[in-house]
Amino acid sequence: MSAPFSIAVTGQSLIRHDLRTIGDPRLAEIAEILKASDVAFTNLETTIYGRHGGWPLKGSYFGAAAPDVLAALKELGFNSLALANNHAFDLGPPGILSTLEEVAAHNFLHAGIGHNKHHASTAQKMTFGSRNVALIAMDAGPGPSFMYAEDATEGRIARPGINSLKVSRVFDLEAGTFNLLRSIQERLLSSPLERANYAQPEDPPDLHGQDEIDFYGTVFRRSDETARRIVMDRHSARAHLSAIAEEAGRDTLVIVYLHHHHWEPNWQQVPVWVREFAHDCVNAGAGLFVSHGAPVLQGVEIYRNTPIFYGLGNFLFHTEKDEQEWSPPEVWRSVIATCNFGSSGQLENVRLRPIVIGGTEALSNPARDRLPFPVLADGRMAADILDDLADRSAGFGTVLDREKNVGQIAF
Known part of the structure; x- marks a missing residue:
């Protein structure tokens, strides 16, 4: 038995x-919620410009921050x-090196990048109260392969970078459309060497037989239907699942984090492959699964008494005013979720x-400047956020009750 957590x-x-x-007292209210928990977790959606330079x-989507932002997150209550x-x-x-150095100096539990692939993929651990917690964090792209950490091999030195969950994007096309695309490629006299040149600094994608073509970096596959698919690399997924199982077997609460930008056309919809991977992580022993990427709130699922947050949207979102792609209201609405575990270690609510x-003022009036921090919603706004989340979660069998300005998933 252990203390509630x-x-x-x-x-x-x-x-x-x-x-x-x-x-501002509204920011203090947010900090009070975070500090009330044993663990307060977020994704640091930036890189730190420190003594290693870079x-x-x-x-246009470049982003970096000074080490001061880590002290700010710490003061808010994140650990x-x-x-x-x-x-x-x-x-x-x-x-990567500066970020690792600075987050360690601020004593955060942190994971997801490293000096090499082994370091980036290794679960990082810390004790909070009476509980041992491990964090495994990964990114599924899309992004250039050189941003991912790599171990040293003969002829190649190790590369600091990000922990990768390897996936590929494949477009299925019905036979007529597929044959038309192939004929266009042939009329353009496209050759494997040309495609390899234009793929640099990447390697051209691997093909599996005559039913696939590389059309200038994108794989199209002959099929009975037209569909867009994200396919997980089995070896990559197995490596992460093995790491989860290893930590879970040590009586450790394992937090698994996935970041990706393989969004559905409706960006509040949960991709099928993400749900499958989240279930695999829980089956391997994860005690909590959290995902970000799409800057909007997605559904919540409780699978085998384990919370899965498919997308919590934003918490801090310091973007440029002229970036109109972030103007939809759903980008600016989210929740702080507190998972309460009993003395037996089971999730209670x-x-x-x-x-x-x-x-709220800037949300209703685009001419107003946005505050650089979130505020608690109340009244109709709180109800709308919670009701929308309840609707998005219902398809996963999740029942979300609402009392005034607070939602609860109870068992």
Whole structure:
């Protein structure tokens, strides 16, 4: 038997500004919720510009922050960070090294990047109260292969980078469309050498027989239907599942984190492959599964008494004002989820506090400047956020009760 235990999880923290000078009581309310839990977890959606330097390796979506933001997250109450995401390599290997150095200096439990593949994929552990907690964090892209950590081999030195869950994107086409695409490729005199040249610095994708073609970096497959698929690499998935099982066998609560940008056309819809992988992680021993990537709230599932948060959207979202792609209201609405475990270690309930990132005034009036922090939602706004989450979760068999401004999933 152990003491009751709680984990607060939030949306991703794309943070560029130090919040410690803000004396707003609404931010203090958020911090109070986070500090009330034994573990407070978020995804650090940036890379740290520290003593190792670095240079931008991305275009308009580049993001980096000073080490001060880590102190700000610590002061808010966070003590655990996932580091695997599409911004972690924005400064290249130097940014990876600086981020590792700074999060360690601030005593965060952290995982998802490393000096090499072995380091990046290794579960990182810390004791909170009476519970041993392990964190395994990974990113499924899409992104260039050079942003992922690599072990040294003969002729290649190790590369600092991100822990990868390897997946590939395949488009299935009915025979007529597939044959048309192949004929276009032939008329353009496209050759394997040409495609290899244009794939640089990547290697061209692997093909499996005559029913697949590489059309300038995208694989199309002859099929009975037209569909877009994300296919997990079995070896990569098995390696992560083995790491989960190893830690779970040590009486450790394992938090598994997945970041990805393989969104559905409706970006609040949970991809089938993510749900399958989340179930596999729980079957392997994960005590909590959290995912980010799409900057919107997605459904919650309780599978084998284990909470699965398919997408918690945003918590801090310091974007540029001219980035209109983030203007939909669902981008700015989320929840803080607190998972409460009893003395037996079993999940007892999940409490959900709805929040508005940037403040309710800016949500209703785009001309208003957004606050650099989230605020608790109340009244009609709180009800709308919770009711929408309940609807999105119902398909997974999740029953979400709402009492005033708080939601709860009880057992």
